[in-house]
Amino acid sequence: MNEMLQTLGENAREAEVILRNLGTAKKNQVLEAVADSLVAHADKLLAANAIDVENGRRNHMPEGLVDRLMLTEARIEGMAEGLRQVAALDDPIGEVTGMKKRPNGLMIGQKRVPLGVIGIIYEARPNVTADAFALCFKTGNVVILKGGSDAIHSNTAIVDCIRSALKAQDLTENAIQLIQDTSRETTAEFMKMNEYVDVLIPRGGRGLIKAVVNGSTIPVIETGTGNCHIYVDESADLNMAADIVMNAKTQRVGVCNACESLLVHEKVKDAFLPVLAERLRTKHVEMRADEAAKALIPDAVSATEEDWGTEYLDYILSIKVVSSVEEAIRHINRYNTGHSEAIITRDYNNAQKFLDEVDAAAVYVNASTRFTDGFEFGFGAEIGISTQKLHARGPMGLLALTSTKYIIYGNGQIRP
Amino acid sequence: MNEMLQTLGENAREAEVILRNLGTAKKNQVLEAVADSLVAHADKLLAANAIDVENGRRNHMPEGLVDRLMLTEARIEGMAEGLRQVAALDDPIGEVTGMKKRPNGLMIGQKRVPLGVIGIIYEARPNVTADAFALCFKTGNVVILKGGSDAIHSNTAIVDCIRSALKAQDLTENAIQLIQDTSRETTAEFMKMNEYVDVLIPRGGRGLIKAVVNGSTIPVIETGTGNCHIYVDESADLNMAADIVMNAKTQRVGVCNACESLLVHEKVKDAFLPVLAERLRTKHVEMRADEAAKALIPDAVSATEEDWGTEYLDYILSIKVVSSVEEAIRHINRYNTGHSEAIITRDYNNAQKFLDEVDAAAVYVNASTRFTDGFEFGFGAEIGISTQKLHARGPMGLLALTSTKYIIYGNGQIRP
Incomplete structure (x- = not known):
């Protein structure tokens, strides 16, 4: 494997252990701090974004896409507001459900836990960078981002800003990592990093989603089109x-x-x-x-x-x-x-x-x-709308970024 | 796509519509009838199995594998008993959970539904054939089986027997289909039939599971090893x-x-x-x-x-x-x-x-x-033990073969 990707993967697995058991209060505090930091560094983000926009225009990017790519002070404030809204949501991690006593006395229940390391592959929309971080972090997940090459300067600036805020909060910066090399080869390798990435989420148009579904050996949470x-x-x-x-x-x-x-x-x-x-x-x-x-x-x-x-x-x-x-x-x-x-x-x-x-x-x-929308359904957030039948179907809120593990309390039970 | 596979896929999608809304009483009646039919046709199954066993021995199959391949009257009775046990389990399909009223009056809940068409790829263990059918059928799913080439005569006989029993019950035989061509090429194509198959479940050793995870573009429910x-x-x-x-x-x-x-x-x-x-x-x-x-x-x-x-x-x-x-x-x-x-x-x-x-x-x-076992956990059945984090984790009972859909009762709501 590409050495850069391997390092990212190892960093992510190390950070995972820390995020897995982070308390809700600390997670919310960090999300608020990241929101403040994005606003405080708006000038840096705008400067980086200006390079992407200029490159886009020079490469004749359609105006609709330029609009999606472009940051403004108001849009940065919107990103920060999104982070604060996620901070205000209930934390699904840690809940234990269905705890029942078996005839042999074992108490078996399911505890809600993070998925682990989430990979997100998306297009030239810088707002996804902050949004994906917020949803993953709130659910105790580490995120590795692969954004579109057209937004690389914007994404780098946003991720740097988030990492600095994490550091200032005495937390591992590797809770979020950005793949700087946006080449096809690296992306193809990223989609086969089963050892380091637990789930891949493509966010974007039909072509992107199809490419990820076809190219990934990592389980994919697929969002789809609507006829x-x-x-x-x-x-x-x-x-x-x-x-x-x-x-x-x-x-x-x-x-x-x-x-x-x-x-x-x-x-x-x-x-x-x-x-x-x-x-x-x-x-x-x-x-x-x-x-x-x-x-x-x-x-x-x-x-x-x-x-x-x-x-x-x-x-x-x-x-x-x-x-x-x-x-x-x-x-x-x-x-x-x-x-x-x-x-x-x-x-x-x-x-x-x-x-x-x-x-x-x-x-x-x-x-x-x-x-059909996470906010309209009352989830307070939306990762996307799943049209596949595994794991999550329909609008996906924070729960879609979680798994469970069985916890079992015994007092010496052995299997006869 | 291979014409044979396409036909299988189309048959499966047609059968899916019928199975999706089949009542619990009818499903249980069919499972009992299939169990009776397997026992009644034991001689045919044994004759077909004898060919596989003879071929296996001629090809120097290790005795441990021959033992797994071999059917006896007692083992056929065991398969039938397994079907009857699945008939006796609660039917998870149709339950509606979490129905809540939104501020705008919409009532939104989640209804438990089948996954649709399930592909099962397994090795030379004929008992999996009947077992996989039982679990899929009970949950309203259509199944397409790809068994090991070493068990092709046994699997064909078992599937024929099940299909006849389905027909005698006035149900579509295509609730179960067996891929007769066990070549690598066909299997590779089968694992990319996203249009016709909703989920793939590999049942077997580590090599088989890895091959399916790496080769499939269809979502895979992965069972794993235990260190x-x-x-x-x-x-x-x-x-x-x-x-x-x-x-x-x-x-x-x-x-x-x-x-x-x-x-x-x-x-x-x-x-x-x-x-x-x-x-x-x-x-x-x-x-x-x-x-x-x-x-x-x-x-x-x-x-x-x-x-x-x-x-x-x-x-x-x-x-x-x-x-x-x-x-x-x-x-x-x-x-x-x-x-x-x-x-x-x-x-x-x-x-x-x-x-x-x-x-x-x-x-x-x-x-x-x-x-860690579906029966010990009280599920009454086990599809396998998932060591991945998506969809199902830990011992998988019938619920792992289901999905949900949102059902929404309104009275004229439009989005403002």
């Missing part, structure tokens, strides 16, 4: 349905829990689709419809097979008429990405059927898919 | 300590929860080690000791650095004298495999410190490490 559907049942309150579709489609279009596809029961299509289409037009939403829906929405584009499987992340909605809740469920289970799905209905049986049979991280009755 | 330690503290009840060491080392030596290494506090070494050594000699346990321990056990071999990291799975025990509970914990955290670790002590603080600081799936006070 989210809303099904308007024949018994739906159509005003409620239109409100929810408008919200889920247009309240924010570039997010994974936005609605991308609408299914409408044939018995309400005449009453519903023209009214909804009128409202969608006010927001300039392009409608891509099957034949039955198109007959009611003259300005709709004909939907292709590809549309049913597409997460637009844009002012576009695919629309299909179905003849039953069963057809809606079949369609959703075929084309969805396992993220968030909703039924609008007044029918008890259809509501329960939809909740039972739709295979997704979050299944809604009579609510917008936009609620 | 388990017992630390005898200065305050230990030395009779209890000797009983526990004897049990953990010699009750069964070839298992992952057996004790491989003993740490003894220097203040009790004189009183403890000669007595223990005398008892270990009666079981012909080879002792590999550091200098301080060797001075008290003349017939001990000198331990090398390699010994501290070795899982012997044999009548061998490494022995080291330490000067504090802290040194014991450091040694264990350096050399253990995250399986099972025990302290024998009468000191409250040392007990708590050991439970807090030792990083392993199961940490014991005053009990044998041999209890």
Whole structure:
């Protein structure tokens, strides 16, 4: 293995022992101190960030990405505020659950513990650097960061600032380490450091996540895309349905829990689709419809097979008429990405059927898919939204960064 | 992708929809019917198995492996009994936990659901075929099996028998499928079928598990090896300590929860080690000791650095004298495999410190490490013992084969 990576790995394992049993009060104090330090060193962070932004512009980085890359005083204050919010959350570490006495007298329970060393691979978004540290540190985990090369100066400055604050708090600086070498080869090696890294979390677009899933031998916590559907049942309150579709489609279009596809029961299509289409037009939403829906929405584009499987992340909605809740469920289970799905209905049986049979991280009755979010679910933080089924599914709060161990109290038991 | 694998994958995804919502009564009825069918077709299974055994012997398979491969009427009855036991277990699927009302009125809870399609890769042990089916089916999961080539005739016969029983129960036969082509190429492709398989579970030795972890892009539930330690503290009840060491080392030596290494506090070494050594000699346990321990056990071999990291799975025990509970914990955290670790002590603080600081799936006070087992923990079944930290850690019962989804009851909520 690359010597630099090995040193990082060894440093991380040493720091892990210290962080594992750090008390909540100390962890919160450190998070507050790091927040203060980021604000106090805003000038350094801005200077480093200016180099990245200049390089980005020189390399013709699209303005949207430059915007994500850019730091301002207000954004640094926002990063600090994020750290303070994490400090204020309950610490999940140390809780013991399910302690039960076995017939032989052994008392067996599960204690909540950190995962250990977490690797985070992300793109050119410097705010992730501070955010990832906060979530990992609060849960007693050591973090090794691999950010995008376009943000290397910003990330280095932020990590230096955090490490100095850790040192000033008499804590190991290696609670956070940044991989300076952002080459593909080093990243590929990093993803196979099973001996030193307990879990990898990719944060970014589809391509990044896929590359990590395919390249890593370390377990990955995967966040995913959202091709989210809303099904308007024949018994739906159509005003409620239109409100929810408008919200889920247009309240924010570039997010994974936005609605991308609408299914409408044939018995309400005449009453519903023209009214909804009128409202969608006010927001300039392009409608891509099957034949039955198109007959009611003259300005709709004909939907292709590809549309049913597409997460637009844009002012576009695919629309299909179905003849039953069963057809809606079949369609959703075929084309969805396992993220968030909703039924609008007044029918008890259809509501329960939809909740039972739709295979997704979050299944809604009579609510917008936009609620799939760690903060909306009441977790106070969000690492991402898992669309895989192992370890964590749906919005991930601090608990997703923890494991458990069995603790067993005996008084001399041996196995017969 | 290999056409055969693609067909298997598509069959599995179709069967998944059926199994996902199968009622508990029906699942139990099917498990009982499969058990009866295995016994009723014992002659077919024995005939198929005889071919594998003959091939094995012709290819000079070691007798230990031939024994694991071989079926007898009693072993087939044992497989059937295993199915009936799984039928008798509580069904974890469908339970909703943590349903809470958010300030906006949304009711959010987590429903226990199957993982979906589970791939199992194992060696030449035909009993795993029926066992894996039972555990997956009970939890509403579809299973695709890839067994060892040495057991292909036995596995084919068992799977045929199960599929016939499924058909007779008007259920999809594709709840279980066996990959007939056991070539390396096909196995490598199988481990990358992320679209069709939700999780892979390797069952077998260290080499198999490592190959799956390294070769799979599908999430893996990893079971591991056990380099388990017992630390005898200065305050230990030395009779209890000797009983526990004897049990953990010699009750069964070839298992992952057996004790491989003993740490003894220097203040009790004189009183403890000669007595223990005398008892270990009666079981012909080879002792590999550091200098301080060797001075008290003349017939001990000198331990090398390699010994501290070795899982012997044999009548061998490494022995080291330490000067504090802290040194014991450091040694264990350096050399253990995250399986099972025990302290024998009468000191409250040392007990708590050991439970807090030792990083392993199961940490014991005053009990044998041999209890780390799904049945001993009261789960009624065991898929294996996880030594990784994601998803499941420690003995895995039926819950390890499940996931959750969020279900949300609303009444028109939209996101502000």
